[in-house]
Amino acid sequence: MLYAVIPAGGSGTRLWPLSRAGHPKFLHPLTGSSASLLQETVRRLAPLSTPERTLVVTGVAHATAVARQLTQLPEENILVEPSPRDSCAAIALAAAVIATRDPEAVMGSFAADHVIGDPQRWAQTVREAVHGAEQGLLMTVGITPTRPETGYGYLQTGDPVGDGPLRPVAEFKEKPAVEVAEAYLRSGHHLWNASMFVWRVDVFLAELARQQPDLYAGVTAIAAAWGTPAQDEELGRVWPTLPKISVDYAVMEGAAAAGRVATVPGDFGWNDVGDFHTLGDVLPTDPAGNVVLGTDAKADVLLRDSSGLVVVSQSGRLVSVLGMRDTIVVDTADAVLVCARERAQDVKALVDELKQRGEEALI
Amino acid sequence: MLYAVIPAGGSGTRLWPLSRAGHPKFLHPLTGSSASLLQETVRRLAPLSTPERTLVVTGVAHATAVARQLTQLPEENILVEPSPRDSCAAIALAAAVIATRDPEAVMGSFAADHVIGDPQRWAQTVREAVHGAEQGLLMTVGITPTRPETGYGYLQTGDPVGDGPLRPVAEFKEKPAVEVAEAYLRSGHHLWNASMFVWRVDVFLAELARQQPDLYAGVTAIAAAWGTPAQDEELGRVWPTLPKISVDYAVMEGAAAAGRVATVPGDFGWNDVGDFHTLGDVLPTDPAGNVVLGTDAKADVLLRDSSGLVVVSQSGRLVSVLGMRDTIVVDTADAVLVCARERAQDVKALVDELKQRGEEALI
Numbered sequence: 001m002l003y004a005v006i007p008a009g010g011s012g013t014r015l016w017p018l019s020r021a022g023h024p025k026f027l028h029p030l031t032g033s034s035a036s037l038l039q040e041t042v043r044r045l046a047p048l049s050t051p052e053r054t055l056v057v058t059g060v061a062h063a064t065a066v067a068r069q070l071t072q073l074p075e076e077n078i079l080v081e082p083s084p085r086d087s088c089a090a091i092a093l094a095a096a097v098i099a100t101r102d103p104e105a106v107m108g109s110f111a112a113d114h115v116i117g118d119p120q121r122w123a124q125t126v127r128e129a130v131h132g133a134e135q136g137l138l139m140t141v142g143i144t145p146t147r148p149e150t151g152y153g154y155l156q157t158g159d160p161v162g163d164g165p166l167r168p169v170a171e172f173k174e175k176p177a178v179e180v181a182e183a184y185l186r187s188g189h190h191l192w193n194a195s196m197f198v199w200r201v202d203v204f205l206a207e208l209a210r211q212q213p214d215l216y217a218g219v220t221a222i223a224a225a226w227g228t229p230a231q232d233e234e235l236g237r238v239w240p241t242l243p244k245i246s247v248d249y250a251v252m253e254g255a256a257a258a259g260r261v262a263t264v265p266g267d268f269g270w271n272d273v274g275d276f277h278t279l280g281d282v283l284p285t286d287p288a289g290n291v292v293l294g295t296d297a298k299a300d301v302l303l304r305d306s307s308g309l310v311v312v313s314q315s316g317r318l319v320s321v322l323g324m325r326d327t328i329v330v331d332t333a334d335a336v337l338v339c340a341r342e343r344a345q346d347v348k349a350l351v352d353e354l355k356q357r358g359e360e361a362l363i
Numbered sequence: 364m365l366y367a368v369i370p371a372g373g374s375g376t377r378l379w380p381l382s383r384a385g386h387p388k389f390l391h392p393l394t395g396s397s398a399s400l401l402q403e404t405v406r407r408l409a410p411l412s413t414p415e416r417t418l419v420v421t422g423v424a425h426a427t428a429v430a431r432q433l434t435q436l437p438e439e440n441i442l443v444e445p446s447p448r449d450s451c452a453a454i455a456l457a458a459a460v461i462a463t464r465d466p467e468a469v470m471g472s473f474a475a476d477h478v479i480g481d482p483q484r485w486a487q488t489v490r491e492a493v494h495g496a497e498q499g500l501l502m503t504v505g506i507t508p509t510r511p512e513t514g515y516g517y518l519q520t521g522d523p524v525g526d527g528p529l530r531p532v533a534e535f536k537e538k539p540a541v542e543v544a545e546a547y548l549r550s551g552h553h554l555w556n557a558s559m560f561v562w563r564v565d566v567f568l569a570e571l572a573r574q575q576p577d578l579y580a581g582v583t584a585i586a587a588a589w590g591t592p593a594q595d596e597e598l599g600r601v602w603p604t605l606p607k608i609s610v611d612y613a614v615m616e617g618a619a620a621a622g623r624v625a626t627v628p629g630d631f632g633w634n635d636v637g638d639f640h641t642l643g644d645v646l647p648t649d650p651a652g653n654v655v656l657g658t659d660a661k662a663d664v665l666l667r668d669s670s671g672l673v674v675v676s677q678s679g680r681l682v683s684v685l686g687m688r689d690t691i692v693v694d695t696a697d698a699v700l701v702c703a704r705e706r707a708q709d710v711k712a713l714v715d716e717l718k719q720r721g722e723e724a725l726i
Contacts, residue, residue: 067377078425252641304713318698320380320713322688323706329699335681336694338701343668343686350667350683362681 003201004049004128005094006041007087008058008112009068011141014275017335020311022361025064026112029275032283032293038112044119047296048108048126055079056112057090058226076227082239087195088250092208092215096223106133106321108198117269117281124185128264132166138207138255139198142168142191142263143270148181150272151345153193153248154207155263168263180186189263193248194272194304203260204251210327211254218242251312276328277344280310294319308341331352335362365493366468366564367406367412369455370450371421371429371475376711377638378700383676388426389475393636394657395646397703400434400636401475407482411471411489418442418460419475420453439590445602448557451613452605455571455578458574458711462564470562472610478645480632491627492561495529501570501618502561504555505626511544514637514708516556517613518626532624533615554628556611557635566623569613574617581605621661639691640707643673657682671704698725721724 013024021026025103035043042054051072057079059065079093091109098105108126116122129139141258142155154177157167172193176184184190209216211340218238225234233271243250255261271282280291294313301311301319308326313319315333331338339347354363375479376386398406401419401486408417414435415484420442421429428442442456454472463466471489479485494500497602505518516538520530535556539547572579581601588597606613618624634645643654655664664682666673669687676682678696691707693700702710718726 003656017681024427043606302713302716304709304716317594317696318380318717318722319701320698321701322709322713323703324701327687327690331699333680335683336692336699338682338687338690340686346667346685350665350685353665353667354681359681 001053001258002045002049002126002198003098003270004045004054005091005098005107005109006038006054006056006110006112006177007090007094008038008056008062009081009084009360010113012113012273014345015273015279015346016363017185017332017337018330022061024062024113024169025273027062027069030279030283030293031115034323036069037115038066041110041112042070042073042113044116044122045110046118047123053219055094057081058092059084059350075177081263082235084244085239085242086244086246088208088212088215088245088247089219089239091197092205092219094210094277095204095208095221096219099205100223100226101292103202105201106130106198107201108196108202110196112271113273114194115269115271116272117271117282119268120265121268122270125266125268126196126198128165129196131164132262132264133198133203136167136203137201137203137262138252138260140252140261140267140276141194141196141198142169143194144265144267145190145192148178148185149192150178150181151270154181154184155191157189157191157263157265160261161298165264166262169256169260169263170335171256172248182220191263192270194265194266194270195248197247197252199235201202206250207255207260209308212243212245212250215250232294235285235327246319275311275344275347276310276330276339277341277361279292280341324352364416365408365412365489365491365561366455366461366465366470367408367417368461368470368472369401369419369452369474369475370457371401371419371425372444372447372453373476375476375636375707376714378636378642379714379726380695380700380709381677385424385623386428387425387476390425391434393642393646394478395656396538399432400478401429404473404475404477405436406484407408407479408473410483413442415478418457420457421445421446421475433686438515445598447607448605449607451571451575451578451608451610452582452602454560454610455568455575455582456585458564458567458571459582460589463566463586463589466565467563469493469561470567471559471566472559473559474635476631478634478642479555479638480634480645482631484631485633488627489559489561490633491528492559494527496561496563496626497564499563499566499623500529500566500625501615501623503615503624503626504557504559504561504629505532505555507628508548508553508555511541511548512540513541513544514553515635517544517547518554520552520554520628521625528627529625530628532619532626533613534619554626554693556632557629557633558611559629560610560615564725565578568617569620569654570614570623573657575606575608575613578605578608578613638707639673639675639702640704643671643691643704654702673704685687686720701718 012019063080154173158172289307290309300313306324307331312330327339328339375382418440428444495502517536519534550588652670653672662675675693689704691702
């Protein structure tokens, strides 16, 4: 069985006004079920892991909400970061804590706020990655690109190794310009980097020690105190000193250059739910092509002569839409958003404007 | 000084969810000021009439709201209809009550829920109508049409009489088909019927007696009891027996055929605020071409890269709109509407659907 690590951070600004600083997107049910993205992530892990082997790394602000949503997880499996230090510190702390329990454990890291269309196929792909990890590789699950997306990073892969699906990762690529993204799509050698990692904790920690010795020393010290009376003091002393850096940049790029990273291409309907437009693309529509999310959507939403809508009804008020196309309507207790789907990315700018206005209660 | 009669009825279904059965459009501030359409109507009458000579005819459901909005009106000037009997009974009752106070009074009837762009010019036009009324004509104020509107009735006029602006009205025309409306527009002899009437009460009541003897007898009986202890009993006895008929159909058409109706063309920015699209056309826009109405619109509305909007913010929640064109957004405490401006007329269909669903609380 795999150890699963779920970094649960990020505010999901482009999903405002649903997603708020105090209640970010991973805590919301955004897939048509009553389960939050975080709960769906844990549910999806059932064939691969157990609650005892599932760890969530989250911020102080969300620790209680995470604890209440994931009652099946042991308390000590919810790692609370005293402050945000980016993904490397979060994942490395989880790896170090797991290593104290099982030094040769294989762990996978999976974001708390992604949607997977075909969970069974996803689990099969992760199993293939586990095989690579057992051989000592730092594995990623890359997503077969379906469009020249400029909002994601890419993995540049070599030719398949042997008969299996494994491919070496030659390089991690930043978010590309559109022409570059188009070339990637044509190349057949580029996958989306979905920040899904699978590795043996000893292999990862050795690579961390090589490339980021301070980070390695810090998380090892914290992990040694984990579950002891000294835990919080050690965390409070060491954590603020850790460098703020992503795991891609801190470890994976260097490891790829050293030939230690491989990937298995995934083709299971992955989506990072970056904005309401994307959300609409990944969820099932009604016969008119509208996606409706809400606790009691049948009673609360009245659509007429409308298509291509993404409607989120969260306040219990009636949301009525007439004669609209390709529009996002989000209704919450204190704010309503009406937005063209093609402008979904720019919801972030609205939140920035509210910040400037000092409307902290709304963001 | 003129006696002014303001029939205040009609629910304004196409202005849902702002306008409700219990709080129809004439009670709402819809012109950017804090005054309701009803209050604006009374305010506009200041150069022509006095509160003592201003009468409102309204339904049981709205009597208290009217009384509270128009505190300057004497109590006995608010005539409460026990049940809706269409415009002839309402206007005839007012005429009969006025006749008991001043048998040769000139009265004007003006809807409670219209917007007038240029009130001074409007008052001047009404004064011209008063001159016609003093000569014993049933006067209307017709609106010079600016488009081939199919939603209004028309007045077919003859050539001007003498030097003044008066023209005889040959016929009242129903809402026309679009080709007919285009012909009316070209003819130069057709005006919109805005249901603005000016006449001597004795002339009107004589015409009522000739064409609608039952209605005449009924309202005369009620008016005789008005202000006496028998008022409510007489009203309760007679009112339900009165025919439900519009004043146009009951009196004006027949009077026109008899050569007793004339009109003065009006050109003062008239609008009947039939729906949110129309409302948007008549109110001042911000630099981006958006009309925003609300108690605290500056704080409650955040528009970005949007134009041609009509936004009504009534709940105190933040209404944010991004990248939208020609859209209506109405936010109330229990319902939100998002509607293409070109579909504004069809808001009525949404209300019908809510009725069918039994959602009485929302309509």
